[in-house]
Amino acid sequence: MSIAREEAALTPRQQTILDELGRRGFLSTADLAGTFDVSDMTVRRDTRALSKLGLVKVVHGGVSAIEGHGQNADFAARVREDADAKQRVAKACVDLVSERDAIILDAGTTTYQIAQELPAGFMGTIITHSAPAIQRCLQLTSARTICLGGELLLDSQAFNGPMTVNAVQGLRAKTAFIGVSGIHDEGFYIERDVERATKLALMGSAEQVVVVATHQKMLRYALARLASFDAVDILVTDAPPPREVAAALSASNVRLIVAD
Structure with missing residues (x-):
């Protein structure tokens, strides 16, 4: 199924604030004023407008992302782990994507960061079973989003199982970005065999498969190959x-x- 959202039009500056909050979580008023070369009062008008739309939270000294928006506490904590490395990996992945490509985003915090790094003007198609990635897609109003349903696994914040596999069959994307839990000289590993069928179906629906993993996953085994x-x-x-x-x-x- 496709997602579409009608919302009040954001100015380019407001959209930039929203995008950067998705990456950093908090932005100070002073930093924003310096970045855009505008007054603190202008920044506050922008952040109040975003707050009225329910997109951000205005706090003392600046503005923050809405905590827990599209994420549970466990997922949000894992997003913050090795965050700089994940961001570098995600940016390198975005460099592989053209503005009208169809891409598949697997579950996981590194693949979620790819969704965060996609430019606001991305006009391609995003196919995903990741609930946090779907939430990010609500901000990518020029893109088409195809959500893969199934049983929601709360810890991974993703839909999984036979319904998810059936949903992806018949779809075709240029690139699938796949997350893993470990990489050894014998191959790629994941924590749970229950997710294997879904990941393989995603991989089988793309012209090219890109595995994303920070250095912490190297020489590491997990339960399922x-x-x-x-x-x-x-x-x-x-x-x-x-x-x-x-x-x-x-x-x-x-x-x-x-990634650099």
Whole structure:
């Protein structure tokens, strides 16, 4: 199904504030005034307007994202873990996307960061089963969003199971961005086998598969083996991988992108 939202038109400055809040969580009035070269009063008018729309929370000294918006406490805490590395990985992934591409976003905090980094003017299609990513898509008013239903797993904040697999079948995207819990010289791993069928269906619906993982996932096993390296086209990470992983990637012709 498709999502569309009609809302009061935001000015470019207000949209920029909203986008940056999605990445940082809090912005001071003074910093915003300096960024836009306007007065504090002008910034406050913008943030009050956003607050009236229910998009932000005005606080002492600035403005903050609405806490828990589209996320439970566990997911929000994991978003903050290794946040800089995830942001670098996400930005490198966005560089792989053209403005009208159809993309698939898997569940997870790094793939969620990709949704956060997509430009406000993105005009492509986003296919996702991630509830936080869907919430971000409400702000991407030029994009088309296709939501994959199923059973909601509260900890991963994503829909999963046979209904999700059935929903993605018949769809086709240029790129699928897939999250994993571990990478070893034998392949990619995830925490729960229950998510394996959904991830494989997402991978099978894209022309190219991009696995996203910070360096913390390297040389780490998890409960379930998702796939071998030859099932993936690109790995995007934030630091050069260990020698054995790099050798296995090269042997399987997986392109390695190390984000700056």
